[in-house]
Structure formats: structure tokens, C-alpha cells
Amino acid sequence: MKAIERILNTLTGACFLCENPACTQACSKYMDPARVIRALRFENVSGAREILTENIDCTTCDDKTCMRACVRSKFDQAVAIDKIMTGVGNLPYYESKSIDLSTSLCGVTCENPFFLSSSVVCSNYDMVAKAFDMGWAGAAFKTVGMFVPDEVSPRFSQIEKEGEKFVGFKNIEQISDYTLEENLEFFRRLKKDYPLKIIIASIMGRDEEEWTKLATLVEEAGADIIECNFSCPHMSGTGLGSDIGTNPELVSKFTKATKKGTSLPVLAKMTPNITNMEITARAAIEAGADGLAAINTIKSIMNVDIDTFSTAPEVGGYSSVGGYSGKAIKPIALRFIHDMKVDKVLANIPISGMGGITTWKDAMEFIAMGCSTVQITTSVMEYGYRIIDDLIDGLTRYLSERGFNKVDDILGKALSKIVSAENLERDSICYPKFNRSSCVGCGRCIVSCYDGGHQALIAGEDRKPIMNPNKCVGCHLCTTVCPVDAISFGVRVKKK
Known part of the structure; x- marks a missing residue:
């Protein structure tokens, strides 16, 4: 199959x-x-x-x-x-049963785990209403502040690879370009028209007074949860976004200021532009935050034009450091979430996870790492809100086929499978297994093994690989490069 x-x-x-x-x-x-x-x-x-x-x-x-x-x-x-x-x-058919996809975030019940993350994909009433109609459980509205930023044009660019148009994505967009009052009216209308959907108000203040005032205003307008944006990597002013998120003292101060202005649950949205996220996450929780959101985009410079030497997106010949997102950052996001979920202070703190989620399988990885909800932007920008159809259906079918009854049944199940490097099995070798009927004889495994491995493969008369077990160390580079999945994990034996 x-x-x-x-x-x-x-x-x-x-x-x-x-x-x-x-x-x-x-x-x-x-x-x-x-x-x-x-x-x-x-x-x-x-x-x-x-x-x-x-x-x-x-x-x-x-x-x-x-x-x-x-x-x-x-x-x-x-x-x-x-x-x-x-x-x-020719594929097998499984009839799925009804599954309860509801979950909760900081005590707030959500009809499913799927949220839009704070960005351009949820920046006004019409957009979010359309997403709600299509089945999204909630939206972390695009960050609101007491100011309206001056934006640049263009503000997006992407990484391409071997014919793939959209591997990674960069943006240099800032917070909402609507006024505060316009955004508050969006909240009021959405909560009136969609009372069961969850509105997360992402806020960003410039001082303690603004954080407190914003928290009060968005609660009055109908928000269900507040998300403190401590993590935007490309704000044009100093002391904003990730400038806060890398500083535990500022995270603590502004979390306290936010809690002062609201009775709603507060999420601290963490920046990945740091070595140990759990340090600033602890500061947020100790200051009163009810949960965490992670990760935001990663600081990046991309696509240097080798003719003009400018980088993308080019704004009048120049660009700036921006936020990198897309599928490529998923492993980084999962690592940060793992580090927080195994931290003694943070282990039981709710996390809304994000970073490179495109499919239901991606989302399930975050849930298995301990995230009760997930947030998505880049995939929506590329494909539209309609991805919710297969996010919901795919997750439902997986749970049904595996005998699970609800999302919480898989919450955090992957955490115990990650151990420190010194605790990994090191006295055995798992040899690759070659399916010769599936092998097409392209030789990719052979060239990779010789030039990047241990010279354990040679080509037979039929162009297909022959392995020398005396040289093979079981690294499985061959498995990763095979374009037709003709190589898999084989027998594990003790080292001689």
C-alpha cells in the first residue's frame, strides 16, 4: 500500500x-x-x-x-x-465511526483542535466568519495594538526546491493594520454571530499600561482567551515582539500587566529565537499566564539575488530580517514544545501548538507532543480555509481506525518516546532491508552510501544494490534517499 x-x-x-x-x-x-x-x-x-x-x-x-x-x-x-x-x-476502505474531536484550552471548550493562528488569515470579520462557517473551531485574531503600523510592499516571499514552489515562507508583516476600534467591533460581531466559536485576542502593548488596557478592551468585546504576542520577529519598533520574548523580566512584567486587566485565560506566545524557551515560558507562568502558545516564526534572511545581491521580499532594493514559517519549521517547533512539556514547572501547562502544520498528520504530531489545540497560518495562505475538511476528516479517521475515542486519548503520547542521547540503544545495528521487486535500479542509495555514508553498497548486474554487512553501520541514509520506498528497517542484531 x-x-x-x-x-x-x-x-x-x-x-x-x-x-x-x-x-x-x-x-x-x-x-x-x-x-x-x-x-x-x-x-x-x-x-x-x-x-x-x-x-x-x-x-x-x-x-x-x-x-x-x-x-x-x-x-x-x-x-x-x-x-x-x-x-x-486499489486502496483499502475503512468505514469510520463518530469521534469526539472536542478538546479544551485553559478550561475553554473547543469543538475541535483546529484554530487559525494570529496572522493575515484572520484579520477581519468576513475572513474569520468564512472560516468558522467551514468548520474551524476558533481563531487567534491578528495581533491588535494601540497603534496601526506602516506596512511595506511586497511583504512575502518563499523558498523553492526542485520544482516545489512553496517549501518555506518568509513574511515581514507586522500587527493588524486595522484600528483598535475596528478590531474590537470585529470581535463583537463574531461573538454575537458565532457564540460557540472561540476567539483568541492576540495583543501587543508598548508599555504596562497598554497591555492592561488592551486586555480589558478585548474581554469587553467578546474574546474568550487572550494571547500575549511576545514573539513577532520583525516589528519595526524596539521593545516589541521577540524583543520581549527573549527577556524573562519583560515577559514577567507584561504578563502581570495583562492579567491585571482581565479575568480571561491568558496565553504567552513564545519566540523560537532563543536557545531555551522553557526559561521565558516559566517566567510567564510564574507571572500568572494560564497557558502557552508556540512557536512563532523564526528570524530569517532568504533568497539572496545573485545578480542584484538584494534579498527577498525586496522593498525598493532592500529587505530586512523576517519570520520564516512553513513545513520546514515543524521539527523545530516540536522540539521546543517537547522541552516545555518535560519541564517540571511547565509539564501540566496547556499549550496551543503551531509551526509548519499542513495536514492532519502534522497536527496529530503536535497533539501527541502534548498540545491540546493547534494553530495554522502558512498552509491556509497557500491552500485556503478548505484544508479544514481534511484536517477534521483525516484526524477523525485515524482515531477511529486506531480504536481511540477522543482527541485526549493521544494527548502527549509521544513524550515518553524521547529520551536523552545517552539512553539510546548503542550496542546493536538495525540493517536496511531491500525490497528488490520494488527497486527500480536508480542507484540513488549507492551513490549516497559511497559519497555520504560508509561505502557499503555496490550495484549488481541488474543495477540494484548489494550490501556488504561488514561495512554497513545501519545509518539508513539509503532509506531516506530511496525515491520509491524500496528500502526499510530490517533485522536488528548485536554488534560484534
Whole structure:
């Protein structure tokens, strides 16, 4: 099954994930191939299989109207929808049961774990109302302050890799560009129209008085939780954002000021631009914070133009240090969250996790690391609020298929699997296992093993690898580079 899923990932990767997809509109059997493809792209394989099951079986279709209508064909060639549907039809089908996805954050009940994080994706009434209508449990509204920043243009750029348009993302955008009164009115309207949805008011003051006043105002406007933005890495003024988050004394002072102005739960949003996040997190909790949010974006400089030597996003020939986000920062986020959850002072403190979440699997990793809710921005910016469909469906199906009944059943389950380096097994070797029927003989494992490993592989007459166990140290570089997943973990034996 893994080989089929790998092939499907490759095929669906070509899809533009169009709005009002032409392939679906053109289907003569009234099938929705675009929805199947979207489920696959967001790792909801079981969901894709059910969508195909619930509709007319298009695997026998021979008119290919969907492929003729494919927008991608205007660029190079149509997405191989016929092959995708055939592949999905060969996957196992599991009927999922109803699962309780509700969770809580600092005592506030949430219908599911999925929140929009404080950013441009939730910056006015219409945007957040649309997201709520689509199924998001809540939104950490874009940070509000007593001032309106002057923004630059452009303010976004991305990292590309080997044909992938969007691997990492950088922004140099600041807090809300609406006035405080406009933002407060957004809160009032949203709470009136969506009383069961959760509004997290992200605030940023310039002194203690502003932190206290902002906390009072957002509570009066209908916020359910307050998030202190101690972590924005690119504010144009000093003493703001991550300038606070790296300083335990400032974190403590402004947390106390915020708590002074409200009875609502308060989250301290932590900066990753620090070595030990638990130090400032402890300062926040000891000052009265009820929970934590982590991580914000990472300070970055990216995409130096080798002709002009300017960096992106270029603003009149110049740029600045900005915040890096996207899938690439997920391992960093998980590490910081782990460090806080195993800290004796912070172990039982609620955390709303974020950083590189694209799919339900990503979200589940954060939940397994101890986050009761997760927040998402960059994936929404790339794909839209519609990702909530597969976030909810994918997590529901996973819990159902594994015999769990609710989200809390997996909360923190990964923490015990992470130990200090000296406690790892070091007197045995796990050798790689080669599936020769799946191997295509590309030689990627061989060249990587020789040039970056221990020269333990050579090519046989069929171009496929032959391993020398006397040289293999079980590093599994070969497994990581194999493009067709023909190498896996094999037998573990004691070292000689």
C-alpha cells in the first residue's frame, strides 16, 4: 500500500488545487475528482477512498473529459486523473465511526483542535466568519495594538526546491493594520454571530499600561482567551515582539500587566529565537499566564539575488530580517514544545501548538507532543480555509481506525518516546532491508552510501544494490534517499 500511496503523492503533486475545479465541472459522470485529489494531497488517504466509493466509479470511464478540462494542461500537461482514480480504487476502505474531536484550552471548550493562528488569515470579520462557517473551531485574531503600523510592499516571499514552489515562507508583516476600534467591533460581531466559536485576542502593548488596557478592551468585546504576542520577529519598533520574548523580566512584567486587566485565560506566545524557551515560558507562568502558545516564526534572511545581491521580499532594493514559517519549521517547533512539556514547572501547562502544520498528520504530531489545540497560518495562505475538511476528516479517521475515542486519548503520547542521547540503544545495528521487486535500479542509495555514508553498497548486474554487512553501520541514509520506498528497517542484531 505504501508504494501506491507514494505514486499517488507524485501524481497528485502536479495538481494546482484549483478553485471551482474545471475537472469536476467537466466530469460527465458528476464525479468530483478534485475533491479526491485534495484529500490525497493532505494525507487523508482513507477519506479519498470513501469519496470515490460514495460516487460513481470513474475507474471505468474512457472519455477523460476531466483531463481535457484540466487547467494544468494550459501550462504543460493534464494531471493524470485516470491513474489517480485507479490507484485510489486499489486502496483499502475503512468505514469510520463518530469521534469526539472536542478538546479544551485553559478550561475553554473547543469543538475541535483546529484554530487559525494570529496572522493575515484572520484579520477581519468576513475572513474569520468564512472560516468558522467551514468548520474551524476558533481563531487567534491578528495581533491588535494601540497603534496601526506602516506596512511595506511586497511583504512575502518563499523558498523553492526542485520544482516545489512553496517549501518555506518568509513574511515581514507586522500587527493588524486595522484600528483598535475596528478590531474590537470585529470581535463583537463574531461573538454575537458565532457564540460557540472561540476567539483568541492576540495583543501587543508598548508599555504596562497598554497591555492592561488592551486586555480589558478585548474581554469587553467578546474574546474568550487572550494571547500575549511576545514573539513577532520583525516589528519595526524596539521593545516589541521577540524583543520581549527573549527577556524573562519583560515577559514577567507584561504578563502581570495583562492579567491585571482581565479575568480571561491568558496565553504567552513564545519566540523560537532563543536557545531555551522553557526559561521565558516559566517566567510567564510564574507571572500568572494560564497557558502557552508556540512557536512563532523564526528570524530569517532568504533568497539572496545573485545578480542584484538584494534579498527577498525586496522593498525598493532592500529587505530586512523576517519570520520564516512553513513545513520546514515543524521539527523545530516540536522540539521546543517537547522541552516545555518535560519541564517540571511547565509539564501540566496547556499549550496551543503551531509551526509548519499542513495536514492532519502534522497536527496529530503536535497533539501527541502534548498540545491540546493547534494553530495554522502558512498552509491556509497557500491552500485556503478548505484544508479544514481534511484536517477534521483525516484526524477523525485515524482515531477511529486506531480504536481511540477522543482527541485526549493521544494527548502527549509521544513524550515518553524521547529520551536523552545517552539512553539510546548503542550496542546493536538495525540493517536496511531491500525490497528488490520494488527497486527500480536508480542507484540513488549507492551513490549516497559511497559519497555520504560508509561505502557499503555496490550495484549488481541488474543495477540494484548489494550490501556488504561488514561495512554497513545501519545509518539508513539509503532509506531516506530511496525515491520509491524500496528500502526499510530490517533485522536488528548485536554488534560484534
